[in-house]
Amino acid sequence: MRATSAVTIGVGATAAVVVGALVQATGVGSAGTGLGTALSMSVPAEYRPLIEEAGNTCPDVSPNLLAALITQESGFNPKAQSPAGAQGIAQFMPSTWESHGIDGNRDGKRDVWDPEDAIPSSAKYLCTVAEEVKDVPGDRQSNMLAAYNSGSSRVIAAGGVPDIDETQNYVKSINALTKQPGGGKTATSTQAETAVNAAKGEIGTPYSWGGGNANGASAGSCCSPNGSSGSSVAGFDCSGLVLYAYAKAGISLPRTAAAQFAASEPVTPGQMRPGDLVFYGSSAASIHHVGIYVGGGWIINAPKPGTNVRYDPMDMMTDLYSVARPVPSKEI
Known part of the structure; x- marks a missing residue:
């Protein structure tokens, strides 16, 4: 189930590369430390400055949180496109982009396919929905992420993260990414x-x-x-x-x-x-x-x-x- 007012999650076909029977994720999977101003998650070098700057747009957003969200949405694939119509590295639905997309690089146009526009827009939209659900009971970060995924109205109506499997998994996945220990040390x-x-x-x-x-x-x-x-x-x-x-x-x-x-x-x-x-x-x-x-x-x-x-x-x-x-x- 997908809310019509929300950013749509990137699908495997756009967040991964098919190699025979194996699908290899192109998203980064190393660690973050949750909220804070420093970026400790592994992020493709070309996007680190964008994440570090946009990740400090408002107090509710951090570079690590933004990096985890982009990892979840598209695996940092700027050409990602979902069957539902979500577009670009931040997987904006066209209607959401129309109302919330910004000209992040100030080149005179708002381009959902341009990470220099889409990543700052993603951070700004997170800040917007955080403000919209600030009075909802429960964990503030989880409510913000749920609003980003399913729409603020659903979070407000539910009094927290709505009982939608996709939204609940979305929130859990991003929260888990931000809480991974720094350095991405995997199992021996x-x-x-x-x-x-x-x-x-x-x-x-x-x-x-x-x-x-x-x-x-x-x-x-x-x-x-x-x-x-x-x-x-x-x-x-x-x-x-x-x-x-x-x-x-x-x-x-x-x-x-x-x-x-x-x-x-x-x-x-x-x-x-x-x-x-x-x-x-x-x-x-x-x-x-x-x-x-x-x-x-x-x-x-x-x-x-x-x-x-x-x-x-x-x-x-x-x-x-x-x-x-x-x-x-x-x-x-």
Whole structure:
């Protein structure tokens, strides 16, 4: 579901490069430290000055937050275009650009395809919606991001982040990006091997929607999109298996597949190694499945209700979005 007044999230086809069955994310995935005036996230060199300047447009926006948002929207792809019609590096819908786009480089025109216009416009729009939802209860940053994605009116009506899956995943993903530790230090090969072995030890464990935690298999919840309940089954869903496997390696990951992607750093096909996470979806916010790469084009995963944890080819689904490596949390 997509709000008509909001900026649309960039889709995988524009935020990634297809290499055979593998989709390689071109967005940066290294770390940020949340709010603050310094930029610690990894940003393509040509965009760093723009992010650093625009990221200080108002007190509610920081360079790291703006960098995380652009990473989420387009992976810093200035030619990104979504099926819904969102355009450019900041994925503005034409109507939103018409009312909120600015001439950032003062060349006499407002060009949604020009990062020198689109990035400052994105920051300005964030400041605008932050002001519009400033009196809404809850976390101010989350409400601002939700308003950017789904429109201020929805946030005001809901009294916080609205109950829209895409918007909730969007907010969680960007917040996770801004909270990653500086430097983008990813899981070591030893930690990855431990995670793979932990997942192998669960081969044959039943799938359970919402099942699995850091301690192992558990009863899940109701209900999956097709109505399947995991409340009576002790097992794992896809992200529950990943959470457990990496907990055994001493790495704490978020619960959902989309949030796990936001807490990981994309890798190129030539850099893939066992333990990397394979994500499926049309965009970072719409990621719906994750598996653990074991080599040779295969993953371990908890596929769907009615199945068990098993090996599958990584091209098991047609919407393979990215392969990424977990970034350990500071809390570990």
